[in-house]
Every structure is written in C-alpha cells, then in structure tokens.
Amino acid sequence: DIQMTQSPSSLSASIGDRVTITCRASQGIRNDLAWFQQKPGNAPKRLIYAASTLQSGVPSRFSGSGSGTEFTLTISSLQPEDFATYYCLQHHRSPRTFGQGTKLDMK
C-alpha cells in the first residue's frame, strides 16, 4: 500500500501569511494527488486535483505543486476563512490513502 506522510500535523499562522503543507508518498504516484479542505461539521471540499489543477470556484491564493513523491499545497496570503484542516489524497493505486491531516489555526 502507498503511505502518505503529511506535514506539519498542525500549524499556527496569521492573516496574510504564506503557508505551505507537504505530502510525501512512499512510492511514485505521478500527479495522482488531490488536496481537500475540511471545516468542523462539514464534508471535505476539494481544492486541487491532478496535483496542481485548481478546482473551479476555489480562490487563486491556493496552489498545488509536485509530482512523483513530493507535493505541496500553498496558500499565498491566508484569509480568515482558510482556518481549517487540510488533507492530501493519493489515487494512483487502490487502496487510496489520505495524509494524516494538517490543522491550520490562528496564531
């Protein structure tokens, strides 16, 4: 099975900060990776697919990069509505696997 190691597990930041979250795959997954945002009590929402393609309707301050085993999600200028938990998901092979999540809160 492919393991996804996501870091950091938690992150404190301020409005306007640039934030980067990383996912590392235990083997190459090409660009078969998506990023999700989840707020308490809600289902996750996809932000990025194919590692770097922005989901329609998602603000352009979100971006994804990477291929193979190293991937990053970047928020260029943090907004109040961005405080949430973020997950990566690999779908290169089944079983699919999520990263452990990164909880982003206000400093």
Next chain:
Amino acid sequence: EVQLLESGGDLIQPGGSLRVSCAASGFSFLVYAMSWVRQAPGRGLEWVSLISNSGDRVYYADSVKGRFIMSRDNSKNMVFLQMNSLRAEDTAVYYCVSDGLHPGTNWGQGTLVTVSS
C-alpha cells in the same frame, strides 16, 4: 444539482451488521466509480472502499477487508456498504464520494455509524 444522500447510519452492537446506502442524482452516475470514506470522531479521513462504474471491481482498505462489502445498483443510482462483524473502531461518519479520474469531486453529508454496547 449534484446530490449524494447517505442513509442507514445507526447505533449497533459490536459484532452486528448494518447496511448504509447512498442515493446519487444530478450527474452521470453510470460513468463514475464511487467510494466510501469514513471519519472517526475527532480523527482524520480514512478511505474505506471503491467500486468501479460497472461494479465489476471493488477495492477495500485492509482495516475492513473481509468484513465490509460494497455494491451498487446502476438502475437506481445507488451505492451500498454492507458492514459485518462491526467493531468499536468502525464508529465514524461514513461519506459517499464520487471517484474515478479525479476523485472527490462530490461528497455526501455523511451518515453516522456508532458501534457500542
């Protein structure tokens, strides 16, 4: 409008069985693989199972393999998860999710399964 509506969550005793369902509408259901993803209270997301669009291929997480069975009825635009030999650690919100080339486009609101005596 795309909708995924889960149902069937309940309180069930350890060792028991339960079937949860997901009704899909607003998109070409026949084209999509579908997955179940769960989230235990206060924990992260865990992918559980995937079924191909035709239903001929099904995959499971190791944690549920041999106990859970995923199926679909394309005539009714529905997917199911039959859960047997339930354990306390199966307690979670179960989400129905569209899958395929770009998984996670659509999510249901989730249904809560609680395994407890």
